[in-house]
Amino acid sequence: MDLRLSGRRALITGSTSGLGEATARLLATEGAEVVIHGRSPQRAQAVADAIIEDGGKATVATGDLGTDAGADQAAGQALAGGAVDILVNNAGAYEHLGWADATAEVWLHAYNVNVVSGVRMIQRLVPAMRERDYGRIITIGGGLGTQPFAGHPHYNATLAARHNLAVSLARDLAGTRVTSNIVAPGAILVPAVQDFLTTLAPERGWGETWEEIEHNSVRELVPNDRARYGRPEEIAGAVAYLCGPHAEYLSGATIRVDGGTVRSAF
Known part of the structure; x- marks a missing residue:
């Protein structure tokens, strides 16, 4: 299929x-010019250079999206090279902390890094998409936003917020050719x-080889129909x-890419 x-x-x-x-590598393969973002100019440039070596088009944008100044940067x-048609809000982070360790400060930091960072980029890029009457915003969410387990509750809650804001944005964009949807790994x-x-x-007694560890850890932690972990390319x-354009009729939708996971054993 030609995308x-x-x-x-x-x-x-x-x-x-x-x-x-x-995601950047696949979009470049499909013909898009991609803007590689990160906080490290060196790491971002290395990914961009690899894409260019493979025949794709790539530039770099850096900045800490946890701050207004970083988002402005x-x-x-990103806009220095031309209009941005597609925004993939993927940036985020989490710590393996439980309820006893996740302080209020940890919750606030997680919300800023995982939720407000995406809002900052939406506010800076989507108005121009609306004016051009074309754009795509894809938010990377996650199954833990709707089926959380006990671990890292602060992170689980931010995933729920990411799903919610993406649907709210879709409602706000009603009647335009700008769409907002979610991919939930x-x-x-x-x-x-x-x-x-x-x-x-x-x-945990999962074995020694990676094949054993993957099989046993999936069965114990994240049982799913495919009996394995997903891969980034998926x-x-x-x-x-x-x-x-094939996804023009999708609005506020969540595409689950989770192997059919229905519960967590954590």
Whole structure:
């Protein structure tokens, strides 16, 4: 399928690694000019250079989206190369903390980094999309926003807020050709997740090889129909679909990419 992204420019926040990088690489393959965002100019440029070497088009925007100044910087650098047609709000962070350890300050920080950061970019980029009567905003949410477990409650709550704001934005954009939708990943295998599971494996008795660890940890922690963790490229595929004209009729929708996960054993 031709996703018809040639000539479009896409800013993917938090795209120096993980889901963001995978999304940027796929959108570039589909013909979009991508703007790689991160707080480190060196890391962002390395991803952009790799995309360019593969024949894609990429530029860089840097800035800490947890601050107004950083968001101004990132948006300004992204717009320096032309209009932004697609905003993928992917940037975010979490800590493995429980209810006893997540202080009020931790909750406030998580909300700023995971929710308000996306609002900042929406406020800076979406008005111009509305004026041009074309745009795509894709928010990366997560299954923990609707099926939270006991661990890191501050992060779970921010995912719920991300889902909510994306639907609210869709309602606000009614009657325009600008859409707002959500991709909700399940447990995705990025390097940090694999490292965490490998470290935890001996005390949980999950085995020694990665194949054993993946099989046993999925069964215990995130049982799903596919019996494995998702891969970043699978999230990128859902995002890419929402970016194109084939998704024109989707508004305020949540696409779950979670292997059919229905519960968490945490």
